Each structure stands twice: as structure tokens, then as C-alpha cells.
Amino acid sequence: MAPRPRKPGSKDLPPNLYRKTDKRNGVIYYTYRDPVSNRMFGLGSDKAKAIEEAVAANMTLQKFSPTLAVRMAPEPTVKDRTFCEWIDEYRHVLVERELSSSTMRTVHYILIRLVAVFGDKGMRSITTMDVADYLTGFVKAGKGQMAKGMRSQLKDIFMEAMARGWVDSNPVEATRAAKVKVKRQRLSLELWKATYEEAKHPWLKRAMELAILTGQRREDILSFVFKDEVDGYLQVVQAKTGARLRISTSLTLECVGLNLGEVIRRCRDRVISKNLIHHHRTVARAKAGTPLMPDTVSKEFAAARDRAAAKLKLDLGDSPPSFHEQRSLAARLHEEEGRDPQRLLGHRTAKMTDVYLDSRGSEWIDVA
Template structure:
């Protein structure tokens, strides 16, 4: 439907979203600004010149203007798009030699940034732009993602400053989103109950390896018999690239198991290069094949739920996942006098302390 024609008395205000109205009671003329986006109207009083200034200021504040072509031609360095810098940043990040999984995860995050800021000049991105984006993620319940994107954005701008693409970092003045830890911790009692309820032999072996070595699900699934030599299990962590030599004499007294005994249990009648493998052919999975990650998570969750039911406990809305065995391993090894930081492959003690925090899932003994 065509818009209603503007009254002749308002034609001198065209393009400013301003309207005038005369009060018949006192004869005064009042000016009103109508926001073209929200449709809301705002009174601006009786002074025409002041009303026009206010309207112009509002328009400039709500509309991002693309730099004029003449300015872009005269000063091309100042109008380089953020997307152009991301092309170079990808190469710089790849040169750091991080693991394939890290490269993949960061690559997906860079794609997100490209969609949001790619069409904007890198020097035009303000702290408000960044804060608005991060706040939007937090409101969507993605506080951990907001923290990760803030960290990446900060690094992106630091590298851009080093290359002369911009002169300041708009991320520095933003505030990192507060993250509420939701996932429950795994207790030893629940681990034992889930282990007893594990129906597949490979799941029992995977749980035992995870608890004794403290390694991630991806690294447990990738362990090979050929990695066991010189009385050590050699692990190259997929996430960080950390190279660990874990002595096969390593033992957890609380479950009365050693790494050596678990590795021997992994050997069965099926010939396989993998410590954790299918012991019989099921559908597409052939005997001896590696267990896919989703299957590990799914089968552990099922065993965990059966174990919780046997114990008569309610796991709530955020039950512990397979990854929580990494935290339980850190706590158990520390209780037996070992250094969990070295075992988990952490560079900082602060990160290990986070894993050692039971988040109230365990009792604290008081002398």
C-alpha cells in the first residue's frame, strides 16, 4: 500500500522524519520525530531549528555510512575490509603449527566473524560493535562461545595491529562473559556403578584407560598397541599436541588397576591395532575397528544412567559426560600423591586446578 502523502505544511521537513503539529488551544507549533525503524514518535518542542538538529543527529547515530568513494580511493589503507584481513590471519594462525582439531575449530569461528564483521572496514569496528555482538551471544545462552569469540577477536586485532592494518584493539575494553558451569562432576561411586553397567567390553576398557591416564575421549579412541614400548604408553594429544610418555606401571589404588593390566585386557581374540575396538561385527562396524567418538559418548551415557538408577541418585538436567573422567582422574591421582598437571598435559597449574574442583560433588573430610 502506498504511503500516506505528507501534508503541505510538512514538506520543508522532508527527509528528516520530522512532523509539525499546531495545538489549537494555544496556537503553538510542536515538532515530532518519528523513528523509521521502530515507528515510535518523540516530541522535540517548539523550536524548529533545534528540532532539525536533533533529527539530523538521530539519523547519523542510527545509520552507518559507507565511506565516500573519493575517500576510499585517496586512502585505501584506511578502508580495508575486515574480511580481507581475515584471509591473512588464517595464514598466520595456520603457521602456528597447532593441532588439526584446533585449526578446524578456529576456522569455524573465523567464518562466524567474517559473516558479522566482514563487510566493515577494520578500522571502523568499534568497541560498541564488539560488545553488542558478544552480548548477543550471551543472551542466547552461549556465554562460553562469547568468551571464546572474544579471545579470538582480541588475537585477530593484535595481529592486525602488528601488521599495520589498524592502530588500536576495540576488544580490550570489552568485558568477558561470566560462564556458569552447568555440567555435573563424575564421582568415583558413579564411575564404579557405570563401569559395572557397561555392556560392551570395549567401554569398560575405555573407562579404565580414561580414569588411569586422564586423557580425553579423542585420545583414548586413538590409542594404538604400537604406541606402547619402552614400558611407556606414548600419547600425542589431539587438542594441544602435547607429547606424553605415561609409565605402564602407573596405578590407581582406589580401583586396584594399573595401566599395564588394562592394556593387557585390551588384547583379546580379535586382531586390532587399537586398544579400544569392536570385539565383534555389528552392522557396519567390523570386529577390530576403532570405536567412533559418538558411540563412546552414547554408550557411556547409557551405562551412566543405569548406574545412577542402581545407586538411586538423580543426575539432574546436566549429567556428567565421558569427559568428566578427566577431572575425576585428576582428583584421584592428586589424592594418591601424584602430579595431575603432568598427567593431563596442562601447561598451567591453574587449568589443572579447574579440573580438580569437584564443584560440590564430593564430601570434604574435616579432621
């Protein structure tokens, strides 16, 4: 019987050599199938080297027809290097990706936790059951989001190891991603206005004004400096993604009666500072004019939010809206006034913007 025709993508490869593309990052890696034992051997991502080794293996098969004794012989032992050894190599891969400093810190802590669990195990000996049991522990503890993040990182770790020939398969692919139900409530316009009224510090009011107008993240807002205002635009370089935005200072949000240019002018006070959001007086080690710490802003926002909720007699549950939820509220308010929220938030895809536009049932739906 004639052999089955090869797929179009493998026609330029010698017999028994196959290519596979990682859909996540586009990396192509090669594997060789021993036609005698049907065993698969990872050859990494170097095409020329993979072809060379496959041709050599095919020639060996042609010269030596395996006898029954040879076929029955035990498979040779392949050195199984440890997970910890591969992580040392994997860190170099991460450096080549030129990730942001905040992302690198997050990945660094994830790798520490993974090494504590899988560090001494051989890469080839880690099974799908090992990974599934580890991830299930997070799910049972109610940490579905963490389980999802750990699975994503483990999948990438083994995918890169597969491309380098350390393993022949990815044990993470067969596991199921945890279903994550977002618990944190959205911030409504009503609660935002009430929280704004309860804000005791001028810098908190300015921070909230900038958050609702620009839709930027907390860290970016606190890093705004006056020289970022250039030719009628507020220039923003997002720390998380590197996205570069120019937001017109004429931007106005009618529902709250705020104009960006006016808010920037309000940030100029009697205290000399380069930062828009700064301490207005010296408190303990924080000198007047110095920028605010992110945690300080979040705690003061939470305190004002709780006072506002008490006055409105609102039950915010176990996961009340945080300072970051102003980013979602800004997206929804600007969309209602006819602006493109995706451009404002600096998202690369509309799918991510849709996540922020979802009110999660916190707003009424008007029916004519």
C-alpha cells in the same frame, strides 16, 4: 617547559614514535603520534621501517610549520579495507603458528561466523559498541562460554591487524569478558563405579579403565595402539597439545583396583586389532577389530551413566558428567594417592590442572 622524559623502552626511538607489546603473544608494534593533530598512525611490527618513516615525518614537520588553514583542513581519507579482506590475511598468520588440526578446525568455524557478521564492514569502522552488541547476544542466549571464545578470537584478529597496520586500535580490548559459570557436573567415584557396572560392551569397560588410569582425553584413548607400549611404558602423544608422555605400565590406582599393564593385556582378545579399544564383533558397517568412533563411546557412556544414576537415585540435572569428566576424576584420585596430576594430564601450567582438580561440590569434605 622541558618535554617529559621518554620511557626506558622508547629511548632508542626517534621523537613521536612509540612501541607497544602485545602481552598475549609478545609481538611488538609501533605507532607514530602527529604532534600537531595528536592523531596516531599504526606502523606495524617492522622496527627498521617504522623508524625510517618516523624520521621522515619528523623532518617534514621541521621543514613546514603548519598554518592555521592547513591544521583546519579535513583529515585525509584512509582506505578502510574490509573485515573479510583481513581474515584472508589472518588465515596465513594462523598457518605460521602451526596449530593442531583440531584447533584449526575450531578457529575455522569461528571465522566463518564472524565473517557472516562483520565481513562487509571496514576494519577501521568496527567500533567497541559493534563488538559489545555482538557478544551480548550470546550472553543473553545463555551462551557465555561462546561469548568468551568469540571475544578472545576477535581480540587476536584485531591485535594482528594492528601489528600489520590495518587498524590503529583494538576495539575489543575495551569490552568485558563474559562471566562463565560451568554447568556440567563432576563425575564422582561412586557414579563411576556404578556406570562401569552398567557398561554393556567390553570396549566401553576397557575405555573407562584407560580413562581413569591415564587421565587422557577421549580421542587420545581411542587412538592408543598396542605398539605404543614400549619398554614398560605407554607412550602418549596428545593430539590437542602435542605433549609427549610416557606412563609406566606399573601405574596402579588403588581405589578402583586397576593396573595399567593389566588393563592393556585385557584389551588383547580373540579379535585381531592394532587398537587397544576396538569393536569386538561386526555391527553394520563397523567391522570387528576397527577402532571406535568418539561419538559412539560418548553415547554408550551416557546411556550407562543414566542407568547407574537411576539405580543410585541421583539427579544429574541438565548437564550430567560426560566421558571427558573421567579426566577430572582421574586427576583427583591420583592426587589423593600421592601422584602429580599435572604431569599425568600433560598440562603446561598448574593453573589448568587446578581447574580439573576442582570437584565443583560433587564430593564430600571429610573433617576430622
